[in-house]
Amino acid sequence: MTDKNDRILRTKFVERLCHWTLVACFMFTALSGLSWFFPSLSWLNSVLGTPQMARILHPFLGIAVFLALCFMFIRFAHHNTFRKTDLAWFRNIGNVLMMRKGPRLYIGKYNAGQKVLFWLIMAAICVLLVSGLMMWRAYFAEYFPIWALRLAILAHSIAGIGLILLILGHIYMGLWVRGSISGMATGYVSRKWAHHHHDRWYDEIKAAEEAPKA
Ligand code: HEM
Incomplete structure (x- = not known):
């Protein structure tokens, strides 16, 4: 659209x-x-x-x-499932980070790095939820033995610090790739941005726009 x-x-x-x-x-x-x-x-x-x-x-x-x-x-x-082409993104990580022109990478709506981050965020929040509920003194902590609570505290701390570090990386990448934060603020990105950072996604959008005309 x-x-x-x-x-x-x-x-x-x-x-x-x-x-x-x-x-x-x-x-x-x-x-x-x-x-x-x-x-x-x-x-x-x-x-x-x-x-x-x-x-x-x-x-x-x-x-x-x-x-x-x-x-x-x-x-x-569904935009974050891995494809074979994601391997090319990892192989060309140097070009991607330094914004150098390299071979075409066929990047979908999200790149391989964003996909890894997506699944790590999802894993961390699941650990945080389960361990957090176990530790919640007002409602659930009394149902668990002390060893289980200690494990929950350890898991909660590791997942919490891990998620904060992931989000700091996520913010850094958002600032690094100019135009992506405004994309999340307004919803829109330029065609140039889409073509440059997410070429396969851009092709899909173009194909969908042209389909009714054909
Ligand atoms: C100030 C803080 C944050 C900024 C500036 C920010 C920025 C962004 C931007 C720019 C995108 C879109 C990327 C793109 O269109 O390619 C995005 C997507 C996303 N963000 Fe954030 N974000 C922030 C915090 C968070 C937090 C705290 C979480 C979760 C705990 C989060 C989870 C996500 C997820 C799941 C996506 C979708 C990415 C995907 O599906 O791969 N973000 N964020």
Whole structure:
């Protein structure tokens, strides 16, 4: 779908709304979580008003992050399945990162790096959800033996730090590839951007536009 400025719709409104809601919920969940993990960051626990409020809201916000990611999973999983051509992307990672012209890579809606990140985010949120529910003192923690709670705390910490690092990488790549953040903000990208970064996806869009005319 294109608008009058000849741009291509990359991300629909409902998907963008979900993504930016996810960003807000993730930020509060991650900052309050970090405040308990590193004593030097304990001042962050006032990010949700008071430390007590942070304790209460952190699990609910975490569930909101999980639900938003379920929606993203439904909308985007099929664009993130791996194909043979993804191997070429990994082989040409140097050209991709340095924005050098190399062989054609046949990149679909998301590139191989984005796909890896997508599945790692999904795996991390599943670990965070299960371990987080087990540790939730108000409702579930009493049903588990102490060894299981210790394992849950360990898994929650590793997955939490892992997800924060993945998201920092995700933000960095968003800033590196000029035009992708505005794509997620407005929904639209230029034809040049689409052709340059996601050539196979661009061909598919063009073919779909030309199909009714043929
Ligand atoms: C300030 C923070 C963030 C920025 C600037 C940002 C930026 C972006 C951008 C630009 C895209 C679209 C990429 C493209 O069109 O090629 C995107 C997609 C996406 N983002 Fe974010 N993001 C942020 C935080 C998050 C967080 C916290 C999560 C999850 C916990 C997340 C999960 C996703 C997912 C799942 C996609 C779809 C990618 C795919 O399907 O492979 N983002 N983000």
